[in-house]
Amino acid sequence: NAGVTQTPKFRVLKTGQSMTLLCAQDMNHEYMYWYRQDPGMGLRLIHYSVGEGTTAKGEVPDGYNVSRLKKQNFLLGLESAAPSQTSVYFCASSYSRGRGQETQYFGPGTRLLVL
Amino acid sequence: AQSVTQLGSHVSVSEGALVLLRCNYSSSVPPYLFWYVQYPNQGLQLLLKYTSAATLVKGINGFEAEFKKSETSFHLTKPSAHMSDAAEYFCAVRHGSSNTGKLIFGQGTTLQVKP
Numbered sequence A: 001n002a003g004v005t006q007t008p009k010f011r012v013l014k015t016g017q018s019m020t021l022l023c024a025q026d027m028n029h030e031y032m033y034w035y036r037q038d039p040g041m042g043l044r045l046i047h048y049s050v051g052e053g054t055t056a057k058g059e060v061p062d063g064y065n066v067s068r069l070k071k072q073n074f075l076l077g078l079e080s081a082a083p084s085q086t087s088v089y090f091c092a093s094s095y096s097r098g099r100g101q102e103t104q105y106f107g108p109g110t111r112l113l114v115l
Numbered sequence B: 001a002q003s004v005t006q007l008g009s010h011v012s013v014s015e016g017a018l019v020l021l022r023c024n025y026s027s028s029v030p031p032y033l034f035w036y037v038q039y040p041n042q043g044l045q046l047l048l049k050y051t052s053a054a055t056l057v058k059g060i061n062g063f064e065a066e067f068k069k070s071e072t073s074f075h076l077t078k079p080s081a082h083m084s085d086a087a088e089y090f091c092a093v094r095h096g097s098s099n100t101g102k103l104i105f106g107q108g109t110t111l112q113v114k115p
Helices: none
Strands: A004-007 A010-013 A019-025 A031-037 A043-051 A054-057 A064-067 A073-078 A087-094 A110-114 B003-007 B010-014 B019-026 B033-038 B044-050 B056-058 B064-068 B073-078 B087-094 B103-105 B109-114
Touching: A004 A087, A019 A031, A019 A087, A019 A110, A031 A073, A043 A064, A043 A073, A043 B103, A073 A087, B003 B087, B003 B103, B010 B019, B019 B033, B019 B087, B019 B109, B033 B064, B033 B073, B044 B056, B044 B064, B044 B073, B073 B087
Parallel strands: A010 A110, B010 B109
Antiparallel strands: A004 A019, A019 A073, A031 A043, A031 A087, A043 A054, A064 A073, A087 A110, B003 B019, B019 B073, B033 B044, B033 B087, B056 B064, B064 B073, B087 B103, B087 B109
């Protein structure tokens, strides 16, 4: 049971380049989330998904797109990277029962540097 | 709307001393509250959570937190700090929507433990 895994662990991009971050979970969780972490700002929600084939915007969605074609995978895309997107990105997942008290399980993170 | 405030971005204690990390929340509905810990270069790990079953919540690694509705607080404590407790700690409140499991995070508090 690997939990939540993220690929890649680290990436350097040039401004304007595109890339996709992959998140995978093997816990059969319905809900998945993408966050970014910046110093002094905690974690901010980018996009989330409440089930296969569904996605929704979070707090800071601009410049990002997501897809959830399979229940176990949640992809985060940057179409045209900007230096402001330099950050550490975390994926998380949780069950849907319990009306919000369920624990979110986090991946190890992806460090992205945009030059 | 829900929000979380963590008082003090950095807290320094001596090994063996009491650890107190402060968290205040605002919520228009009965809250679910969480404390997560992040060790260097790792993802977030759940320490404990309040789900209305008991106001004093015990978590892993000797940590506990008390929910005080009158003070809208959920402070994290540990009687005796250990060097291995050095990490960043995040308080979070579940978003008002009950069918998405979204969390709102505080800015984080870095705990330094001095020998």
